[in-house]
Amino acid sequence: MALERETVLRTALRLLDEVGLDGLSLRRLAKELGVQAPALYWHFTNKQDLLDHLTVFAREEAGITVEPPSAGAPWDEWLAEGMRTLRRGMLAHRDGARLASGNRPPPGSWPHIERVLGFLVDAGFTAEDALRATIVLGHYVVGFVLDEQHDQERQDDAGLDFDPQRFPLITAAGPAALDRDALFEYGLQRMLDGMRAQVAAVGGPDPAHEDRPPTTARQD
Amino acid sequence: MALERETVLRTALRLLDEVGLDGLSLRRLAKELGVQAPALYWHFTNKQDLLDHLTVFAREEAGITVEPPSAGAPWDEWLAEGMRTLRRGMLAHRDGARLASGNRPPPGSWPHIERVLGFLVDAGFTAEDALRATIVLGHYVVGFVLDEQHDQERQDDAGLDFDPQRFPLITAAGPAALDRDALFEYGLQRMLDGMRAQVAAVGGPDPAHEDRPPTTARQD
DNA sequence: TCACACTCCTTAACGGTGTTAAATCCTTAA
DNA sequence: TTAAGGATTTAACACCGTTAAGGAGTGTGA
Numbered sequence: 001m002a003l004e005r006e007t008v009l010r011t012a013l014r015l016l017d018e019v020g021l022d023g024l025s026l027r028r029l030a031k032e033l034g035v036q037a038p039a040l041y042w043h044f045t046n047k048q049d050l051l052d053h054l055t056v057f058a059r060e061e062a063g064i065t066v067e068p069p070s071a072g073a074p075w076d077e078w079l080a081e082g083m084r085t086l087r088r089g090m091l092a093h094r095d096g097a098r099l100a101s102g103n104r105p106p107p108g109s110w111p112h113i114e115r116v117l118g119f120l121v122d123a124g125f126t127a128e129d130a131l132r133a134t135i136v137l138g139h140y141v142v143g144f145v146l147d148e149q150h151d152q153e154r155q156d157d158a159g160l161d162f163d164p165q166r167f168p169l170i171t172a173a174g175p176a177a178l179d180r181d182a183l184f185e186y187g188l189q190r191m192l193d194g195m196r197a198q199v200a201a202v203g204g205p206d207p208a209h210e211d212r213p214p215t216t217a218r219q220d
Numbered sequence: 221m222a223l224e225r226e227t228v229l230r231t232a233l234r235l236l237d238e239v240g241l242d243g244l245s246l247r248r249l250a251k252e253l254g255v256q257a258p259a260l261y262w263h264f265t266n267k268q269d270l271l272d273h274l275t276v277f278a279r280e281e282a283g284i285t286v287e288p289p290s291a292g293a294p295w296d297e298w299l300a301e302g303m304r305t306l307r308r309g310m311l312a313h314r315d316g317a318r319l320a321s322g323n324r325p326p327p328g329s330w331p332h333i334e335r336v337l338g339f340l341v342d343a344g345f346t347a348e349d350a351l352r353a354t355i356v357l358g359h360y361v362v363g364f365v366l367d368e369q370h371d372q373e374r375q376d377d378a379g380l381d382f383d384p385q386r387f388p389l390i391t392a393a394g395p396a397a398l399d400r401d402a403l404f405e406y407g408l409q410r411m412l413d414g415m416r417a418q419v420a421a422v423g424g425p426d427p428a429h430e431d432r433p434p435t436t437a438r439q440d
Numbered sequence: 441t442c443a444c445a446c447t448c449c450t451t452a453a454c455g456g457t458g459t460t461a462a463a464t465c466c467t468t469a470a
Numbered sequence: 471t472t473a474a475g476g477a478t479t480t481a482a483c484a485c486c487g488t489t490a491a492g493g494a495g496t497g498t499g500a
Contacts, residue, residue: 113390
């Protein structure tokens with residue numbers, strides 16, 4: 001029975017959770033598969049290639065197939081849910097954010113992007129701002145989870161002992177910042193607030209946006 | 221003449237720009253210093269320790285000493301300028317964002333944080349939201365520059381050849397997203413817009429925030 | 441049935457990495 | 471002059487990604 005690409009990826013993903021991205025060596029992975037390290041070079045051109053495929057595999061396995069918005073759904077809540085899903089997807093595996101940020105997104109995601117843009121344009125965005133909004137939100141989420149998992153790797157519970165009298169504001173606000181879910185939601189909502197305001201400003205009074213027929217083309 | 225810590229760090233920073241973070245090995249750095257690799261272990265406990273110190277060294281050298289806001293300056297423009305400075309600082313060196321995100325911030329930054337919070341609280345933020353705002357903005361900037369430098373490492377000018385007919389919106393919006401400065405500013409302003417709105421909502425009508433005397437204590 | 445071809449994997453090796461242990465210079469202080 | 475200790479060297483260990491060459495195993499066409 002030959003070694004299947006998918007078997008390699010599934011094993012790599014499990015191993016990732018065990019040993020982390022830095023511990024994920026080809027030799028270690030090969031041992032896990034009952035095989036010698038160079039065997040992996042028949043299935044992947046090199047380690048980077050394997051990690052690229054691992055990224056999309058993890059994405060698929062987590063079901064990050066951002067569904068097109070249900071008709072009539074508000075764009076902001078739909079976008080917010082997409083970002084929450086993105087965060088959950090990266091949190092699903094150890095070093096998930098590092099993995100996702102360190103490798104190229106699959107070129108096959110263009111149809112998906114086009115669909116998202118179409119929905120936002122229908123909601124009143126210009127095409128430029130729709131693209132900017134998705135990119136910028138994505139960067140926020142990646143930056144957020146990166147730090148979130150960074151803290152998890154080195155359990156940095158230390159460093160919280162300081163003189164409350166010298167730093168009263170940090171003392172007062174500190175606990176609030178430790179609630180990662182609330183913190184994530186705070187930044188997400190602030191950014192969406194800003195986008196809502198802008199869409200209302202340029203999309204509201206401007207009939208060019210309201211009269212346009214839906215541009216959400218059916219893309220594969 | 222013994223090897224000085226600062227000499228090591230300065231050389232490491234120069235070497236970083238030459239070979240990138242992945243190419244920055246202890247042996248390579250030692251050769252640059254005219255020394256054997258294990259000599260570095262007298263000055264730093266290990267490579268991670270060296271990188272941690274390199275991070276703060278780069279920060280200091282770039283002059284990221286975010287000045288306290290000049291009296292009367294609007295908090296949002298001051299915060300925006302701080303984030304632009306942060307971005308510039310990371311862009312100043314190759315893999316600067318990876319370096320900054322991969323290592324712990326120095327514990328000596330508490331006084332600075334306390335000052336920032338004090339200014340924001342004076343501007344109408346609650347202590348919790350002030351801390352949330354700074355953290356969340358920082359994550360955005362790091363996520364942004366990380367991707368920005370990622371593109372620079374692998375010069376990914378390729379991948380922009382697609383069928384304009386299948387993806388009309390991407391085609392229309394694509395060029396706008398390539399202007400990194402404008403893109404950065406877009407996300408930054410959207411987030412600040414959201415914060416402005418929230419501060420106005422909770423800080424405006426609520427006298428508890430307006431009547432409070434300035435809490436910007438003088439911290440070292 | 442033989443021989444070729446192709447898939448998949450192994451063995452061996454190269455040059456590189458971070459890190460440790462031990463020995464050794466070199467400077468300073470007594 | 472000797473002792474102490476700061477600063478560095480040499481040697482080595484256990485890894486790493488990657489390449490080259492070759493060998494099993496299977497299928498196919500002559």
